[in-house]
Every structure is written in C-alpha cells, then in structure tokens.
Amino acid sequence: MGPLARTGMGVALACGVLVTAVSIGQSSDSSAKTNVREISKGPYVALGDSYTSGPKIPPQTSTPAGCDRSGRNYPALVAKELGLKAADFRDVSCSGATISDLTTPQSTGNGTNPAQLSALTTDTRLVTIGIGGNDIGFSSMITKCVGTGTLFKLAERVTDITDTAPCEEKYTSGGIDKVAQKIRTTGDRLTRALTEIQRRAPEARVYIVGYPSILPAKGTRCGRGLPIAPGDVTFLREKQQELNTMLGDRARAAGATYVDTFTPSAGHDACAPAATRWIEPLKPSSPAAMVHPNERGEQGMATAVLSTVKS
Numbered sequence: 001m002g003p004l005a006r007t008g009m010g011v012a013l014a015c016g017v018l019v020t021a022v023s024i025g026q027s028s029d030s031s032a033k034t035n036v037r038e039i040s041k042g043p044y045v046a047l048g049d050s051y052t053s054g055p056k057i058p059p060q061t062s063t064p065a066g067c068d069r070s071g072r073n074y075p076a077l078v079a080k081e082l083g084l085k086a087a088d089f090r091d092v093s094c095s096g097a098t099i100s101d102l103t104t105p106q107s108t109g110n111g112t113n114p115a116q117l118s119a120l121t122t123d124t125r126l127v128t129i130g131i132g133g134n135d136i137g138f139s140s141m142i143t144k145c146v147g148t149g150t151l152f153k154l155a156e157r158v159t160d161i162t163d164t165a166p167c168e169e170k171y172t173s174g175g176i177d178k179v180a181q182k183i184r185t186t187g188d189r190l191t192r193a194l195t196e197i198q199r200r201a202p203e204a205r206v207y208i209v210g211y212p213s214i215l216p217a218k219g220t221r222c223g224r225g226l227p228i229a230p231g232d233v234t235f236l237r238e239k240q241q242e243l244n245t246m247l248g249d250r251a252r253a254a255g256a257t258y259v260d261t262f263t264p265s266a267g268h269d270a271c272a273p274a275a276t277r278w279i280e281p282l283k284p285s286s287p288a289a290m291v292h293p294n295e296r297g298e299q300g301m302a303t304a305v306l307s308t309v310k311s
Contacts, residue, residue: 029173042088043123045201046075047102047116050095051211054298067094072295074209077302078131078309082126092116095289099189103196117193117200124201125154128259128305130209131193132243135186136179141171141226142214142291145236146242146282151229163219165231172302179239187246194254206237208251208258210244211303212265212297213237214279222271224280225292259308271290 046052053062056069062069069091070076079089092111094106106113120127133139145167171178190208197206215237216222219230228236241262248258268278274285278297281290288294293301 023302038170042082042084042125043121043127044075044079044082044084044089044128045119045124045204046078046089046091046093046128047119048075048093048128048209049097049134050093050289051133051301052093052128052130052209053091053095054295055095055292056284057293057295058287062094062111064108064113066108068289069093070298071080072298074298074302075307077299078128078305081302081306082309087217090119092119092166093130097131098136099131099134099186099193102129102131103119120197120200120204122201122203124204125310127204127206128209129197129206130211132140132186132190132247133211135189136182136239136243138240138243139291140249141167141179141239142234144170145228145232146226149232163234164229165235166229167232168235171235180242181287183239183242186243187250189255190247190250194250195255198254200237206256207305207308208247208256209301210247210261211240212261212278212301213269214291215239216269216271218268222283225283226270247307257308259305261304262305265297265300265303268297 050068052073052075053068054073055068057062057070057072059071060068068298073091075089075091075093094101094108094116096108097106097113097116101113102116104115106217148167148170153205194206197204214227215228217237219228219233222228222230224231244260245260248260251258265278268276270277270279270281270291278293278300280286280288280292280294284290284294286294287303
C-alpha cells in the first residue's frame with residue numbers, strides 16, 4: 001500500500017498483500033527442519049507493497065529511496081531467520097505498488113523501481129508477495145472514511161455510540177458494492193500474476209502474505225486516533241476480510257498456500273494500546289507510517305510467514 005507518511009492520510013494495506021502465502025509446486029514430505037534447510041539455500045525474492053516494505057521503520061534501505069523499504073521488514077526478518085546470505089535475498093517491494101507494478105516499472109516520485117518480477121530467475125526457490133490493497137484503493141477508502149467520520153461526529157455531537165456508517169453508504173449506493181467489484185477484478189489480475197511468477201520461477205515456493213488486522217471488531221474502540229464512524233469501522237474491516245479471502249482463494253486455485261496474518265494480529269489493530277498494536281493510527285507513536293505496520297507488526301507477519309514455511 002502507499003506510504004501514508006507522504007500522503008498524510010492514506011493507508012496502505014498495502015497495502016501491500018495487504019500479502020499471502022502461495023506455494024507453487026509440490027510440498028516436501030520431509031520434516032519441517034529439512035524443509036527449512038532446503039528453503040534456506042535460496043535464492044529468496046520478496047515482492048509487495050508498503051505493508052511488505054515497511055515505510056519509516058528504521059533502517060530505511062531502499063533503492064530507490066521512494067520505495068520506503070526497511071531493513072527490518074518481514075522479508076528481511078524471514079531471510080535472517082532462514083540464515084540466507086545477502087546474495088541469496090532480494091527485497092524489491094515498494095510503497096504504493098499495485099499488481100501492475102509486478103510486471104512494469106513503478107515511478108515513486110523518488111526514483112523508479114524496476115518491474116518486481118524482473119528479480120525472479122529459474123534459480124529462485126522462495127517467493128513472498130504481499131499485494132492487492134492498492135488495487136482496491138484501500139488507502140483512499142480509509143482517508144474518505146476518516147473525513148466522513150470526523151464530520152459525522154461533529155455534526156451529530158456523538159462519539160461511538162451508534163452503528164451509523166455514512167462512508168459505507170457512499171460505496172454501496174444504488175445497491176452496488178463497488179469495493180466487492182474491485183476485489184473481484186483484483187483477483188483476476190492476481191491470478192495472471194501468479195501464472196507469470198510460476199513461468200519465471202518454476203521451482204520456487206511462492207507465498208502470498210495476507211494483510212494483518214487494521215481495525216478492531218468493534219468500532220467503539222476507535223477514538224481520536226482513528227475517527228471513523230463505528231459502522232464504517234465494521235464495513236472497512238469486512239472489506240479487508242473479503243480482500244484476504246480473495247487472496248487465499250486465488251492462492252489455492254493456483255495450487256498454493258495462503259499465509260494468514262489477520263488471525264494472529266487480532267487485538268493488535270490501529271485502535272489497540274500503543275504498547276501492543278501492530279498497526280499505527282493517524283499519529284504514530286513509534287517509527288512507522290500512519291495506518292501501517294510498525295516493527296512489532298512486521299515481526300508478527302514474519303512469524304506467520306515462517307510458521308507457514310516450516311509447516
């Protein structure tokens with residue numbers, strides 16, 4: 001997803017992949033220890049948006065700088081845990097990336113990131129990809145819902161005591177769920193991308209990493225840190241779950257495996273206490289872009305990826 005530090009209000013579920021675990025090819029029948037030893041030979045390529053790159057989490061190691069890539073994002077943590085040499089690890093994730101940026105260069109405003117799939121070769125053995133949030137416009141959705149929620153609370157002089165969802169009404173007007181339509185379209189794009197990944201790296205295990213929980217189950221937990229109407233908190237959370245479900249479905253259809261980061265992040269959303277949250281609110285209390293994972297969140301995502309890789 002896009003770098004909120006630069007936009008001042010966006011979210012990147014992204015963004016993202018928001019990402020997922022897809023395993024292409026047959027799984028090893030060996031023990032988990034042997035499986036990890038085989039994978040650790042690499043090379044490992046990490047693809048994705050800002051939920052993968054880790055904007056504002058130090059140290060920032062991007063080339064180009066506009067990709068906001070952290071040396072402590074989940075791909076870097078996974079590579080370290082697997083004992084990979086620097087030559088066997090490439091992180092080409094980039095803030096603001098969409099699925100189209102997997103196959104075409106991405107202009108960041110501070111340098112151009114080559115097409116992410118150009119990092120793949122027939123020698124690649126491990127791929128993680130976190131993408132999809134920017135394709136459905138999740139950052140702009142959060143921005144609009146924050147604006148709508150702020151105005152709603154001022155006009156109605158209420159806090160979090162209703163289930164009114166003024167933002168949802170805009171996205172579902174006329175009986176058409178515009179977000180659901182975008183998720184379906186994004187799924188088709190992802191399927192084509194997975195086919196291309198398999199063509200370029202036929203021996204790789206590919207993991208699409210889903211997005212962690214950004215918002216709580218109950219909107220009453222969000223206050224000034226994320227002023228969204230309670231009903232819209234529920235709406236946005238449901239749309240994120242729909243996105244993750246699509247990522248998992250498309251992974252399985254490709255004969256792959258999905259990495260669930262949503263379940264382990266329960267209670268660690270942007271409205272949780274500063275000491276436990278994985279996602280920062282509009283005013284971050286730790287180094288991270290607003291409405292993006294902090295270092296704790298990237299570690300949690302890395303743990304989920306490693307658990308799947310070792311299973």
